[in-house]
Amino acid sequence: MTPKKPEKHAAPPAREGDRLAEYRDRRDPGRTPEPVPGDEALPRGNDDTFVVQEHHATSLHWDLRLERDGVLVSWAVPKGLPWSPDTNHLAVHTEDHPLEYAAFEGEIPRGEYGAGKMTIWDRGTYETEKWSEREVKVVIHGSRVSGRYVLFRTRGRNWMIHRMDPPADPDAEPLPESLRPMRPQERARLPRDPDAWGFEFAWGGRRLAAYVEGGRTRFTDGRGRAVDGPGGLGSRLGAQLGVRPALLDGELAVLDGRETYMVYDVPHLDGHPLLDVPYRERRERLDDLGLSGPRWQTAPWFPGDGAAVLEAARGQGLPGVVAKRLDSPYEPGEESGAWRLVPSRPKRRR
Missing domain, CATH: 3.30.470.30 (DNA ligase/mRNA capping enzyme)
Structure with a gap:
């Protein structure tokens, strides 16, 4: 007798203009510990929460999420936020996440979208200096990362993130290109x-x-x-x-x-x-x-x-x-x- 596959719990039908439709469509609330809210109206916050989550998925990356109009607008940053204005890092725009995700830590099961361990790397508040479809300027106040950053769109979902302030550690130096061992x-x-x-x-x-x-x-x-x-x-x-x-x-x-x-x-x-x-x-x-x-x-x-x-x-x-x-x-x-x-x-x- 062939064992039955576990049933996928259907997500609620999406409303027109539903900003979390893509998020819900990618997740099975019966299998993932991630928060999967229903189709109710979006909560209203102060548009000032940010979180950076370390995501040990197929490829390690960091997810930057900024609260905006009831959701967390999200970018996957493969190398993390740059610590110096000398280097820009790739930031891939991903689907909006629910506000509850700002507190999420856990193991996303194998076979599910984004499978792997998720931990909170930093969180705090931020201020918006500019927000458009192609450019986002913010001032971040966290325990591990603080300062002015700008995200700017390059092509499709690909953006870049640039630190506008001086280096967080002015005495920091990049790794050498090469070092002959002692x-x-x-x-x-x-x-x-x-x-x-x-x-x-x-x-x-x-x-x-x-x-x-x-x-x-x-x-x-x-x-x-x-x-x-x-x-x-x-x-x-x-x-x-x-x-x-x-x-x-x-x-x-x-x-x-x-x-x-x-x-x-x-x-x-x-x-x-x-x-x-x-x-x-x-x-x-x-x-x-x-x-x-x-x-x-x-x-x-x-x-x-x-x-x-x-x-x-x-x-x-x-x-x-x-x-x-x-x-x-x-x-x-x-x-x-x-x-x-x-x-x-x-x-x-x-």
Whole structure:
């Protein structure tokens, strides 16, 4: 006997001029937790509510919604709102949403329109400076984003969003186009003053830097050249960091038969280079990011006890240990004695 498909709950018939008709037509109120109001008259608000929702759908993006005439006028912004007037971001105009959507967070089921996790990234109030069919100027007051923005239509549903105010963080810098990684010098023995060092496993993998911005990721190799990342790593890693820009340093190693990106440094984070920040503080900031997923991990590090780490590396068949001075800066492209690679097994003399 063939099982019956679940019945789709029919949306109420649309009234002429119904601004939520497209929204209701795309959603089954019996399957999605999203608010799906009936065909009653639209509520009247103050036209001053805004929300930005982080949407982990097929492709990570952020939804900007502005209350206007009883609905939330909406744009999908793939890279999030720009933090500087130097860069415009694409904003795709989508269907109007009900006002109740400003409070919505939840998991839209697979098979439904917009399937994926939806969370509130920021919300607050806004003021309208101009509103037309081709241009919208607003002043946003949120906890994570504030300032004057303009949305302008380019073609069809495609708009652009531009920040009109100076950068939210005037000292912020974009990620570098390329960075050659710092390299350790090989030594036969561990440092004599272990309390001044942190110790990591040497993974024996391929050096890979990840440049994550707006939920997207690009990669460079050990010589700073652009390379393709492993399939699926870039988008998933970008989704975990969201809008936080970061430059990560690590290795693509084979662990338990699976390629895994082991991240062990963060030379740039949240618009600020960390090259002059001591290794200990960079590692603490990296740990705070909580990077862990099916294809990537934050590599462990151990202050002070190098002998135990070296013994563990031998037991696990790893190439060795990298000792890093706790006060060492990040020296791009340099082979520095502040980092030392100590092999698990001493080399045989010929």
